[in-house]
Amino acid sequence: MINSISLTVNGVRRDIALPDPRVTLLDLLREQLDLTGTKKGCDRGQCGACTILVNGRRINSCLALAISHDGADITTIEGLAQGDKLHPLQAAFIEHDGFQCGFCTPGQIMSALGLINEGQAGCDPERIREGMSGNLCRCSAYAGITEAVLEVQQSLAAEKERRVA
Template identity: 60%
Template sequence: MNPNDDDGQGRSGVARRSVLGGGAAAALAIPLLQGGAPAAQAAPVAEAASVELVTVKVKVNGKPVTVRVDPRVTLLDTLREELELTGTKKGCDRGQCGACTVHVDGRRVLSCLTLVATVDEREVTTIEGLARGDVLHPMQQAFIERDGLQCGFCTPGQIMSAVGMVQEGPARTDDEIRERMSGNICRCSCYPFIVDAIRDAQKVMR
């Protein structure tokens, strides 16, 4: 049988019209099924409304802070939305780009993957906490001098990760810098200048 016959019926004996018709019927059935189960839709809303808030006491950039938050809220969202520390950027929100990097007790973490409830009684440092008044941190200064940024969106995370990396132990080669900074993505491809900046800054940070 010719697969291009007018009735659109192929060798399987199934016509295109019947398939399309069935698909349309199924598509139309979806809203009907949804409309027939209001209780099922309301359940997640009621569950969300019943979540008990938790109190988190944390030191942020040297200052004690207390917040009441949903235990499912991330450190990133708390910093940006509750504390208005918007220097920490939300990039992929999946722990893949590094734009949200901050320090918890001196170690670099991805704040988009860190629940704020887990930092209770701990110390958090963001990009806003690196400088001392008008004096920039050596890593911040090096990024400026080496032009290690373009659009600047990833820069806070790059700097926080770089500071954490040096505190873990200075890199011995440029290749080591690249490897240890591989979790931070720069979509503007400023990587050579970022490496230069880190190499300069770690000499001062020693």
């Protein structure tokens, strides 16, 4: 029996046939939708390389069954840039050397975006490190990652303050 689901992926509605109800969001994104920016690291929810946003909240896509997310709004790393214009987090990761090999970078950026959207980033580097602790970087680029998230969080907070004033 083939199940079908509808997802909005990076702003585009997709109707998807699932021949196997055990397909994870990670495998669906990579194998059926050719969105390979989301990485398969540990495949056990321990490294964060597969982090995506589902309805604005970050999840480990390797642990999420696709069939359970029918109707969801999904954002992957491919959905952040607007043409040639990088998302502020992508630009900040480059500016602060928040990556080395780059394998974990998509998951780090998506987790950082979720952290900011959830209002959990704050302006304390330790709070950011704690909030990002589910994303591992084997190259240890943590200082640059924290600086990038802190910069974007402060920039967004200042922008919000200007709009309110």
